[in-house]
Amino acid sequence: xxxxxxxxxxxxxxxxxxxxxxxxxxxxxxxxxxxxxxxxxxxxxxxxxxxxxxxxxxxxxxxxxxxxxxxxxxxxxxxxxxxxxxxxxxxxxxxxxxxxxxxxxxxxxxxxxxxxxxxxxxxxxxxxxxxxxxxxxxxxxxxxxxxxxxxxxxxxxxxxxxxxxxxxxxxxxxxxxxxxxxxxxxxxxxxxxxxxxxxxxxxxxxxxxxxxxxxxxxxxxxxxxxxxxxxxxxxxxxxxxxxxxxxxxxxxxxxxxxxxxxxxxxxxxxxxxxxxxxxxxxxxxxxxxxxxxxxxxxxxxxxxxxxxxxxxxxxxxxxxxxxxxxxxxxxxx
Numbered sequence: 516x517x518x519x520x521x522x523x524x525x526x527x528x529x530x531x532x533x534x535x536x537x538x539x540x541x542x543x544x545x546x547x548x549x550x551x552x553x554x555x556x557x558x559x560x561x562x563x564x565x566x567x568x569x570x571x572x573x574x575x576x577x578x579x580x581x582x583x584x585x586x587x588x589x590x591x592x593x594x595x596x597x598x599x600x601x602x603x604x605x606x607x608x609x610x611x612x613x614x615x616x617x618x619x620x621x622x623x624x625x626x627x628x629x630x631x632x633x634x635x636x637x638x639x640x641x642x643x644x645x646x647x648x649x650x651x652x653x654x655x656x657x658x659x660x661x662x663x664x665x666x667x668x669x670x671x672x673x674x675x676x677x678x679x680x681x682x683x684x685x686x687x688x689x690x691x692x693x694x695x696x697x698x699x700x701x702x703x704x705x706x707x708x709x710x711x712x713x714x715x716x717x718x719x720x721x722x723x724x725x726x727x728x729x730x731x732x733x734x735x736x737x738x739x740x741x742x743x744x745x746x747x748x749x750x751x752x753x754x755x756x757x758x759x760x761x762x763x764x765x766x767x768x769x770x771x772x773x774x775x776x777x778x779x780x781x782x783x784x785x786x787x788x789x790x791x792x793x794x795x796x797x798x799x800x801x802x803x804x805x806x807x808x809x810x811x812x813x814x815x816x817x818x819x820x821x822x823x824x825x826x827x828x829x830x831x832x833x834x835x836x837x838x839x840x841x842x843x844x845x846x847x848x
Contacts, residue, residue, distance in 0.1 A: 542570045545579060560589030572605065579604045598623040613643040629665035654679040670704040689729035695720040712793040713758035723752040738846060742770040750780060759793050761785040768828065774845035776828040783821040787812040804838050811836035
């Protein structure tokens with residue numbers, strides 16, 4: 516009887532030995548990659564500090580961990596400083612193209628002594644791709660709190676939850692989905708008209724949009740080149756619940772030759788008259804346009820989902836229905 520189990524046992528032992536050898540080989544490859552990456556960044560003028568790099572997780576995964584990570588950029592790159600109390604990245608032994616990154620309790624991003632500090636109960640990010648090119652990004656953050664560093668006062672103070680996913684397609688399109696729950700704003704740091712009209716709490720914000728010609732924009736960081744390549748922003752779905760503002764939207768926006776927005780967003784407002792009244796009360800709409808705005812809100816097509824009103828951009832102007840709200844200048848960054 517014992518002989519019957521001899522071959523399976525030997526096969527299992529050999530497989531474990533091979534896997535163990537592979538694991539330690541791959542561990543060495545990860546260490547070499549990290550060290551080469553750090554050397555490349557230092558040669559470019561970046562300063563990198565952290566505690567001892569730890570590779571663990573055997574036998575189920577690879578876990579790369581370090582504490583007190585600080586990265587300082589050279590002045591030519593903006594002189595920013597990134598500080599993390601802990602960094603951990605995990606990957607399965609058979610898939611180094613997919614990493615799950617967990618951040619510590621606090622992340623700081625600053626420049627010249629001013630910046631923002633982010634704290635969260637949980638912050639996890641997913642990166643996956645092919646051939647060393649990232650194609651998908653996901654984020655899950657709970658109990659996010661944002662505070663200022665130095666003289667910076669953040670407009671957003673906190674969010675109960677954030678979910679983000681982004682992916683690129685073979686046709687060069689970037690698709691993004693975002694959801695924020697229970698966002699608390701600093702009334703002193705947002706537009707006073709918005710603060711007076713809708714308050715300092717956004718109960719829910721959801722958005723799904725795509726950006727065409729994404730490689731062109733990502734590689735050039737130039738909106739004029741992106742526009743010449745027929746780049747377009749498409750808002751596939753949008754919903755915001757912010758005080759008296761309960762709105763859904765969809766539409767498309769491009770840029771004209773002067774980099775001004777051109778296109779149309781279809782707004783679906785649950786109570787458009789209340790929104791118009793709020794904007795009139797706070798001075799967002801001039802008395803000259805008040806009557807026309809009320810007429811648009813009252814006469815626009817209604818359905819169970821709300822009242823549909825177009826927000827259009829053309830020839831350097833922005834229009835709420837037929838009413839011109841004001842001018843739009845070029846978008847620059």
